[in-house]
Amino acid sequence: MSETNLASANLEFQKSFDASLQPAEELRRSPEAQAEVERIGKANTYLPLDRDTELFDWLDDQRDAKLCGYVTSATGSGLLKACQLYRTQYVKRRGTLLEIPATVIYAEIDQHGGPTDLYCSIMEEIGHPLAHVGTLRDLRSRAWGTLKGYGVKILIIGNADYLTLEAFNELIDVFIKMRIPVILVGTYYLGDNILERKSLPYVRVHDSFLESYEFPNLTKEEIIEVVDDWEEKFLLENRRLNLTQIDSAISYLEQRSKGLIEPLYDLIRKIAILKIDEPNFELNQHDLTQRFGRRKQPRVKFDRKG
Secondary structure, rough: OHHHHHHHHHHHHHHHHHHOOHHHHHHHHHHHHHHHHHHHHEEEEEEEEHHHHHHHHHHHHHHHHHOOOOEEEOOOOOHHHHHHHHHHHHHOOOOOOOOOOOOEEEEEOOOOOOOOHHHHEEEEEHHOOOOOOOOHHHHHHHHHHHHHOOOOOOOEOHHHHHHOOHHHHHHHHHHHHHHHEEEEEEEEEHHHOOOOOOOHHHHHHHHHEEEEEEOOOOHHHHHHHHHHHHHHOOOOHHHOOOOHHHHHHHHHHHHHOOOOOHHHHHHHHHHHHHHHHHHOOOOOOOHHHHHOOOOOOOOOOOOOOO
């Protein structure tokens, strides 16, 4: 075969191969439907409820009394978003920087949660340009000076499960030397397996965080509020699912989310996309269970310590 014929054959094969690789959604949905699916897939929100107000009141009490403590919940409860919301009630952000005074600092820890990670997370939240520059001694000095300069009255640390013993001790020193109460925020593992650890090095950690608060899961009434709010925000009026008017659908959402707001949002998005693809699908507990039967239920809390 000549080079010209070979090149032509290769070109035809490439066109055929590329056509076979078209995304599946493009083959089964119209462009308008696919755009709607992508919009719903990106839907991200959080509805404050009475449980958030109660948490905020507890945090205010800890701040005023200058007491350290910790807050626990199941993964997906929305606790981290609630803490972000609490910060916004007291502190404004201008671009990447927090405005002074910043009486509440909320920082989330990334793995592996050592002292350097801790101070980098705090400085990133504040928007400090030198958040990752220097040794641990430099970062500590810079962070402490910044906390004092910003007038911080309470320091909240999210994902505290990731913290190492050394990082816990850094936070204890912040409280002892600067009188800034520290609130640890994490899963039940934080309270049951870390702060209750039966080892001598953790005695100081245990005795520094004696105040605790449990962030509750959603009640059935709150699930209804959340579902209505989501539909109002993200669905056109003529495309509402009206899930709260279908008792068996709410029972399904309650059972499958276990009262956790993030899994609940996941389920609503999935159901909304399903109704785009299958407008005649019946939104009842039986049919939803059949369709999404492979989805596992979240583990809210283990009965024993592990």
